[in-house]
Amino acid sequence: MSLISNDNLKITLSNKDKSLVLVFHEDTNDHLYKCHANNISKMVKKLYKEELLKVYNEGSVYNIAQFYTMEQQARAQEAIRLHYAMDHPSDKSLSAALVSPSVINATITPLDLSNAKVMYGPCPDCLEGKPSRHKGMHHSWDPGGKATNLGQLLHVDIVFIAGKPRLFSVDDITGYIVMARMESKGQADVNNAIDAIV
Numbered sequence: 492m493s494l495i496s497n498d499n500l501k502i503t504l505s506n507k508d509k510s511l512v513l514v515f516h517e518d519t520n521d522h523l524y525k526c527h528a529n530n531i532s533k534m535v536k537k538l539y540k541e542e543l544l545k546v547y548n549e550g551s552v553y554n555i556a557q558f559y560t561m562e563q564q565a566r567a568q569e570a571i572r573l574h575y576a577m578d579h580p581s582d583k584s585l586s587a588a589l590v591s592p593s594v595i596n597a598t599i600t601p602l603d604l605s606n607a608k609v610m611y612g613p614c615p616d617c618l619e620g621k622p623s624r625h626k627g628m629h630h631s632w633d634p635g636g637k638a639t640n641l642g643q644l645l646h647v648d649i650v651f652i653a654g655k656p657r658l659f660s661v662d663d664i665t666g667y668i669v670m671a672r673m674e675s676k677g678q679a680d681v682n683n684a685i686d687a688i689v
């Protein structure tokens with residue numbers, strides 16, 4: 492909601508649910524309401540932190556703002572989402588995948604992965620050895636049919652890198668990771684990507 496002060500000198504924008512407040516003061520030279528960029532970037536940082544708190548507990552969200560740029564933080568968080576999307580591969584195998592020639596235009600680098608670890612600490616799920624959280628379609632394979640040969644059971648997921656969908660696959664036995672580029676999330680493109688991987 493927005494509020495104009497009685498003297499018309501400032502406008503307050505606020506979101507009560509997220510307890511965010513931005514105050515714009517009137518510039519007497521051009522009569523525009525202005526807010527310092529630092530205040531906006533502070534608010535964005537706060538939002539990032541709240542998003543992280545949904546995944547990590549309070550204790551592991553460090554006060555990192557002064558050490559990393561916003562872009563580095565955003566990339567580190569993208570790296571974490573990738574780690575989750577791929578069912579928690581080790582940093583070693585994910586790094587190897589990111590620099591492999593089969594990965595086209597990956598904007599997340601091994602550096603982002605290691606930055607993520609410094610910023611947010613180790614993944615709590617991996618740390619506690621909990622089975623990774625399976626959502627939606629992950630259980631679509633026959634639960635009795637454990638893979639015995641490489642290539643027999645592939646875990647696949649669609650992830651977005653730089654706004655473009657990619658089909659990621661991890662081989663159950665070897666942990667070998669392949670990523671294929673897709674034009675869209677449409678059935679035909681997913682089928683083509685699966686053909687390319689297999």
Ligand SMILES: [Zn+2]
Nearest residue numbers: 579614616617
């Ligand atoms: Zn993990």
